[in-house]
Structures are given as structure tokens and as C-alpha cells.
Amino acid sequence: QLSAVSKPRASVNLPQVKDRVVGPQRALIYDTTLRDGTQGEGISMSVEDKLSVFDQLVDFGFDYVEGGWPGSNPKDKAFFDRCLTMPDIHRDKLVAFGSTRRKFTKVEDDKQVEALITSGARSVCLVAKASLSQVENILGATAEEGLLMISDTVSYLVSQNVKVFVDLEHYFDGYLESPDYASSLVEACCSAGASSIVLCDTNGGTLPWDLEEMTRAAVAHPVVVENDVTVGVHCHNDIGMAVANSLAAVKGGAGLVQGCVNGVGERTGNADIVSIIGTLALKMGTALSDGVETENLTSLSRFVDEVLNRSPDQAQPYVGSAAFAHKGGLHVSAMEKDPTSYQHIDPALVGNIRRTVISELSGRMNIVQRLKEIGVDGNEEEGENKDWLNERATAILTRVKKLESIGYTFEGADASVKLMMLHATKRYCPPFRVLDYSATVFDQFIDSASRVLYKKKKSAGVGVNAASDSLDEGERATARATVKVQSLYEKEWIVDDPEHDGSVEKVERLEVADGNGPVDALALALKRALEPSYPFLSKVQLTDYKVRILDNEAATEAATRVLIEFTETETNRKWNTVSVDRNVISASLNALVDGYEYALLEHETFCMLCPADYDDSESGLGGWE
Ligand SMILES: CC(=O)SCCNC(=O)CCNC(=O)[C@H](O)C(C)(C)COP(=O)(O)OP(=O)(O)OC[C@H]1O[C@@H](n2cnc3c(N)ncnc32)[C@H](O)[C@@H]1OP(=O)(O)O
């Protein structure tokens, strides 16, 4: 008997993606970021935030955008009120969410239903319970009253010229519990005039193949067919299946998919509509509305994260910064030969980019790729040596592996990677060098209670520290640093200047600064010494500083890794640098130097090519490889 492994396999002959249509020809996309998305822990949006996200979603081409629940809170009500005052808003796409009438009340008297009408939205989405046990146990109603709550509310809203979607919460669990009750619900919605019924995997625990079958049954329900009602789907991600389930529903015939941008939402979130759109359009051949361009997915995803103040998920399918980042040496080498070898699509199709990550798992091709990305292709440098690029890449690779073995990690420090590579090319000359530096801590041991007294004394104006012009009044300086730098360019020698003759004059500056600690003092002194030559640095700020001890056993003898994040204040552009040393101060200084050097390099106000009279034996290239 053949084992599973050695059994001959039938050859798989899938049609080309573009020729393969799975499920209906078209699907409508319905966003609920502004409603179910805000049910995610830690997510909160102001009215302005909601309005700006609404605009982006409409521009992207969503068919429907749920704006919130006007009967829930003043902010959601204000959102709909604001929409009413905006003549240009796409009211045809705006949906207000709310519940059916409460049990044993008249729909005309129900405050929630009234809030939906006064919201002014032309479309409304009602949540209705589709599980008989929940109708009985949670609502405390009978099966009959559960059905009447829905049909009364739908027909009332339809009579008010409102288009109605019904979100059947717990539909799949309810169907398994009582298919007859689920069927009566579908009938109640459709007969009362709902345009769409949305089957919800509210607890997020359904499996795709089951969900597909149950969707297929709903789509084939005679009353759905007869009334031409669109069947939609709404999935949660409790077992990590929300996207798979949404797609399975489309395969089963659903013509509308709900989801949230970046998968935000209650508990583990909703189905990520970004992945859904990417897969429907690029893998399933499903037509989406005119105007939807998958190329805009990455910017949409980043925009929403920005508004929600969330760090983007780097591993997010399609749009994450790592979605097309290649780290393993074998992968990068193969990608060079065939770009489909480790990518399921061209990243440009979703507005993303391919990247090469540098680390100890790199091979030579990772380095060659990155050198090319930063504009070093070897053509200028090779001269006599035709293999210049490969030799340089091999030398850099050896260095990367050696440095990572002592604690560097280049993945989080792109700026340091770029500088390391440039330093390894003969044409580059750093704009400045640190000639020497010192840092001292001058503090007395004071217990925390006395420190409070000390501060009080200072604020009464007694004995303010004269050296400390960089600290807030009343604070004590605890550290002082000096830095002596040699800058190679002054403002007036900037390359754009037609008078510039390519020569270099070295300017030395020694600066001192006090800070809240030695690193703060060093950063201030270094910036002070550089700013007269490079005023652009006034716009650069340190925004994060992380220290990690690499060998816990060795305690204070251990190597220390410092990672620093810098931000350019005008553009909010960020970059990161890394350095490792036994001495935390040296590691910090090196990471600071990289950060400022990178800022200047990117700002491109000076030439990074070696000037004619620059002695490159001084450029720091020597001998590290
Ligand atoms: C599956 C989902 O995600 S649905 C959306 C859930 N989202 C939210 O709940 C966010 C917004 N919610 C809110 O602001 C509030 O919960 C409100 C304004 C809707 C209601 O607040 P309250 O009136 O204080 O009621 P509370 O939230 O404590 O209880 C919910 C009530 O709605 C009833 N209810 C629950 N589901 C439904 C439903 N589908 N249809 C009608 N009534 C319902 C419950 O039976 C309960 O009424 P009871 O106390 O008479 O039994």
C-alpha cells in the first residue's frame, strides 16, 4: 500500500485566476467600521473622525457605509445630524443601524425605531434575533412575538420609504438549532419588504464549509428568490475564520458582504473587509461596483489606522508592510529570478510594495537588492573590477551576520541598514563625524521624599542650577555632555549652490548641554553642534528610545542594544536606528549619530558623493570588512 506521501497525485490544473468566477458574478460591499468597528475594545471615534472615514469609504467605492446607531449615544446621533446638513454627502450610501421594536410595544411608539427615522438615513439596518433560544432566553419573548418584532418594524420602515437591511444575528447557530424558525424569519423579513437579509455569524465559531451550505440554502429559499432579496453575510473572527467564512458565503451565493476595515470590531473583530475585497476581486473573479480599485486598499487601510490611532499590523494580508517583505536568503534569491516565486500577486495590485529585509537570515542577494534599492548598482564603482557589487555585498553580509550575532537587530532599524550600506561604498562621505564626546552624571543621592522638598525649594527660587538652560525652570540637571563634531558642509556650500566648487571645508564645533540623563544631554549637545551647519535638524525629534540588555547573566557587564526612533516634525516621517555596545552611552551615541545622519541624507540638501578633495581614508570606510 502506498503511503500518503508517495501516492501519485492528480495533476491540479486550475484555470487562471482572472478566468475563474466563484459564486455570484457581483457582490456588494458594505462597511460597518463606523458601527461594529467601534464595538472593538480601544476603538473610539469623534464625529469628525467618522465623517472623514465615511468620505474615504465612499470615495473608495463601498456600496453601503453603516454610520452608527443613532439611538445609542449623542455622538452617533450628532454624526447623522451633521450628515443631514451636508448637501453633498452620499446619502444613498449611508445606513443607520438600530434594533427592531422592543417586545410587546407598538412600533410607532418605539424610541429606537423613531431615532432611525429621524436620522434622515435613506437606508436602515435592523438587528433581529435569529436564534429561537435567544428570543426566549434573552428577549424573554415567544417565537411568535420574535417574528412580529421583525415584520412590524420592517413594514413600518418600508412604509416610510426607507430601504431595509435586516442583520439576522446568530443566524447560523440559530439555523442549526431550529431550521424551521430560521426559515420563518427569512419569510418574515422578505414578506415585510426587506431589501436584504444579512446572515450573521455573531459568535464567530462557524466553519466555512458549514456556513457555505447554510448560505446556499438561504439563497435558494423560495421567498428570497420570489422577492429578489439580496442575501448578505456578516462574520466575526473568534476562530480566525471571519474572512474565510465571508468568502465561503459568497461562494454559496451571497451577494453582499459586511466587514470592517482592518478587521476591527467586537471581541476578536469583524471580517477584514480589506482582505475580502482583495480576494473577491483578485482571486474569485467577483465583480465589485464601478470605481472600486484594489490599488487603493493599502492607503485605505493605513488611513483608517491613522484615524483610529492604531499601529498598522505589519503582517496584515495584502496591505501590511510585511505582506511582500522578503527576509529568508533563499526567498530573495528566488524572487530575483522570478517575482512570482514567493508572492501570490504583484503588490502593486493592492497599492503595496515589495521589500527586502536585512538580517542574519539574509543571503548575498538580500544585500544586492537593498544596495540597488538605495541607488548603488555597482556601475560607477566597479571600474576594473566587474564583480564589485557581489564582492561588496558579500562583505556587508558577513558584517550583518557578525553584528546580529553580538546583538544587533537590523530589522527594526532601516536607517542604520541604509547607512551601513552607504558607508561601504566608496562614493559616500558622511556629512559629519563625532571627534570626541563625554557624559557625566552629577547627582547627589536624595531619597524621593527629599526630592519633593528640593523641588518646592526650587520653585521658591532658591539655588536654580545656572548651567541648566535646557531644562524646565525648577528642575535639576542630572547629567552634562560635551560633543565635538566635524561638519563637512556649511549651508552655503550646499550642492544646489551654483557657486559651489566641490571643495570641502571642515568646521569643528564643541558644544555642551545638560539633560535629564546622560543620553538626553548627549542628544542635545550633538544637535546643538550640528544645527548651525544643518538647520534642518531643528525639525528632527527623538520620539522613542528603547534599551535592551542582551545577556542577562552578565548584568552590568552585558552588551546593550539601543533602538531609537526619530520623527521629522513637519511631515511626521519616522525612522529607526540601532547600535550595540557594552557601554549604554556609546551605543546611544552611535544610534543618535545614525539618526541625524540619516535625516540629512533623506533631506538631500547636501551631496552624499565624495567631493573632489575629500580624503576617503578618513571617511570611516577602512577595514571593517
Ligand atoms: C450583535 C450586535 O453586535 S448588535 C449591536 C450591539 N451594539 C450595541 O449594543 C451598542 C449600542 N448599544 C447601546 O447603546 C445600548 O445597549 C442601547 C441604547 C441599544 C440599549 O440600552 P438599554 O436600553 O440601556 O438596554 P440594555 O443595553 O441594557 O439591554 C438591551 C435591551 O435590548 C433588548 N434587545 C436585545 N437585542 C434585541 C433585538 N435584537 N431587538 C430588540 N430588542 C433587543 C434586550 O432584551 C434588552 O431589553 P430588556 O432589558 O427589556 O430585556
Ligand SMILES: CC(C)C(=O)C(=O)O
Ligand atoms: C448586528 C449584527 C450584524 C452583528 O453585529 C452580529 O451579529 O455580530
